[in-house]
Amino acid sequence: MALLVPNVTWEDHAEDVILVARHLGLDPAAITGARLVRRSLDARQRRPRWVGVFRVELPDEASILARRLPGVRRWIPRDAGRYGLDAEVPPRRRFAPSVRPIVVGAGPAGLFAALYLAESGAPVRLLERGGPVEERIEAVNGFWRGRAPLDPENNLVFGEGGAGTFSDGKIYTRRRDGELGYIFQRLISFGADPASIAEAWAHLGTDRIRALLPPFRRRLQELGVEVCYHQRVVDLRVEDGRCVGVELADGAVVEGGPVLVATGHSARDAIEMMVRAGAEASPRGIAIGARVEHPQALIDRARYGTEARGELPPASYRLAFNPSSAPAARTFCMCPGGVVVPAMNHPQRVVVNGMSFAARRAFWSNSAVIVEIDPRTYGADDPLAGFRWQDAIERAAFVAGGETYAAPAQRVADFLVDRPSREVPRTSYPLGIVPGDLRAVLPDPVVRSMQAALLAFEGKLEGFAGADGVLIAPETRTTSPVRFHRDERGCSTVADLFPVGEGAGFAGGIVSSALDGLSAARAICAEAGLD
Ligand SMILES: Cc1cc2nc3c(=O)[nH]c(=O)nc-3n(C[C@H](O)[C@H](O)[C@H](O)COP(=O)(O)OP(=O)(O)OC[C@H]3O[C@@H](n4cnc5c(N)ncnc54)[C@H](O)[C@@H]3O)c2cc1C
Structure with missing residues (x-):
């Protein structure tokens, strides 16, 4: 008691x-x-x-x-799960020889699905298009330091660990249920600090997230999971309405199933592959905008009333603006003491996002200022329309940035009065920025809503829309523009196909994606386990 x-x-x-x-x-x-x-x-x-x-x-x-x-x-017993204290141990099951789950993608959804299936006794194969995290870090650093071109398979979003590996490593979610214990206790067993898990706004930082991946991989291998890198899945084998395997980029076929596609929402090719295979999906609203960057001291002053914050953590914020006459706008994924990073995987595109290390000691803070866009605004006549809209913005940003992967940027003060910026304060973005006019990149409804929101945010945090604020664009990958139709057995139109995680449209973060992968794994065990 x-x-x-x-x-x-x-x-x-x-x-x-x-x-x-x-x-x-x-x-x-x-x-x-x-x-x-x-x-x-x-x-x-x-x-x-x-x-x-x-x-x-x-x-x-x-x-x-x-x-x-x-x-x-x-x-009450449920509190242990809500606060992530209890490590659920899945019951060991026997599976029929025909049950050979294939997990596509080693991001949070795929990793946790593979772990649960393997702990339950299923023979799992995990196929990842990128390399192990050590190789991936080299590829990302090489690109950021100008030593290597953008690698379409090993980059900020692809490779072991998935999109959250180079992130702020926020591991909180609005969901509060028993499954959190499975995730948090496994993360602790791979080396996460138990104290950081107890934080209401828990974050690990990219350095600590990266360090968890090799022990995670070793655990999967100990459990018998075949962890396969550089294996890009290009097609699904469907026979009599059932997914029975996958085809790899080198032409090899991997037979097995159920197939969990946990490829994230930057893998537009994988989403197209599922639609081609007959998986039903609908377009979804998306959020588009730019990163706003300020000196962290400005945010500390606005939030704490002083820049000398002593023992307090770098201040953060979460702001929203919901006018009745225009699309809603909000800040998202705020990274105190963080940096703005290039988050593209496709060549000749520019996309930005935010990242920080555990210590959050960078000079800057940043957050996405994003506008909710209804599918009707981008003309959603098919499930892939949102991707085409995002892609056009990302191409325009590449051109506006001088076709070098530099990002277009504008002072907030100039953005508010439609005045191109001739220069901007130094930013953290590692590939350089090109000052200019973000109207060349962002669609008009997005610009108008951002302008109204930034003015409202200035009323809440003094200096937010002042001379020190810089917008770096575009932020296009906050949400998946598509949602697959699923029931408790996975895809509603193709048996043994489970679109999971962020790419499936059912999650929007590290922990929610992991939870979604877990739910699919549980459903498979309940259905396919012989006892
Ligand atoms: C810079 C950045 C910062 C972020 N910060 C945070 C944060 O602080 N907190 C938070 O909760 N969320 C954050 N996110 C979002 C979070 O990372 C994602 O919501 C989450 O990673 C989605 O998990 P997922 O497993 O569904 O997909 P992903 O993480 O995208 O993983 C998909 C995996 O599938 C692989 N793959 C793709 N296509 C194929 C294929 N055809 N064949 C084989 N493998 C394939 C990819 O290489 C990748 O490893 C951030 C994202 C970015 C980009």
């Missing part, structure tokens, strides 16, 4: 039992155990403070409950 006790003021170097005892007005000796399960920074006051949610054990629960303190209640 235990209690859940929220809103406890948390201090570094103080024992959990002491903090909880102070909060409850008890003698520490009256508490037998206290564990911090969630910590967040309450920055609403002049002096921000850390607050914690604790799992508390004490003999006299009844008298605490009788006091009806806000939020204090009995700890």
